[in-house]
Amino acid sequence: MAMAGRMRSGIPLLRRVLTEEAEGSVNLRAALFPSFGKSEFTRSYASGPPAAAKKIKVPVTMFGVSGNYASALYIAAVKANVLDKVESELTALVEASKQSPTFTQFMKDLSVRAETRVKAINDISAQAKFSEITKNFLTVAAEGGRLRVLERILQRFSELTMAHRGEVQAIVTTVIPLPPAEEKELKETLQDILGQGKKVKLEQKIDPSILGGLVVEFQQKVFDMSIRTRARQMERFLRKSIDSDVQ
Incomplete structure (x- = not known):
């Protein structure tokens, strides 16, 4: 339950971060097979x-x-x-x-x-x-x-x-399989960002090394809300504070 709660806590944060991301556009290639003989x-x-x-x-x-x-x-x-x-x-x-x-x-x-x-x-x-x-x-x-x-x-x-099918792949990495309710909420969050006409195709990966939370790869971006990353950030912050005090 505690682990599931930690994963769930990352979803609202993900929703906020994704909402703030600016949308980009792509131009299609004008030429086909330019490197071929x-x-x-x-x-x-x-x-x-x-x-x-x-x-x-x-x-x-x-x-x-x-x-x-x-x-x-x-x-x-x-x-x-x-x-x-x-x-x-x-x-x-x-x-x-x-x-x-x-x-x-x-x-x-x-x-x-x-x-x-x-x-x-x-x-x-x-x-x-x-x-x-x-x-x-x-x-x-x-x-x-x-x-x-x-x-x-x-x-x-x-x-x-x-x-072509209007699908966008998202990969979510967690310590344990995402509970059905949390998977549904995550897909809805991503779907809100995509808007109508697109469909989220969610792939789950398990990686105990992230310790908790979740990492989402979506539209060539990575949203890392894992406990491992947060711990490293905290460690760097503490080291910086200690070094400042020593000086």
């Missing part, structure tokens, strides 16, 4: 006709190689109306690769010829009956030696799919 850039992930009718915008600005790949995959998947399917297929592949050290090493080994990587990924795609979008994307990733960062690409892609 010509052959990669001109390859179409979709197997249908050229994209002329429908212009798709990426909901979140992304940078770097993983962001570029994820953005291109998102556009192709939305155009083909297979966004959820592609995410599910890539998630299954990444999870399966974690169970196979041999395949993991294969994906990371750049000494393997591109033709060998492509053949292997095509065989896997055929056996798993992946969609054309997923198969073509993996082929491009294999050709470009990007299979080694597939998990990171999937993470960025999932950020885009969540934004």
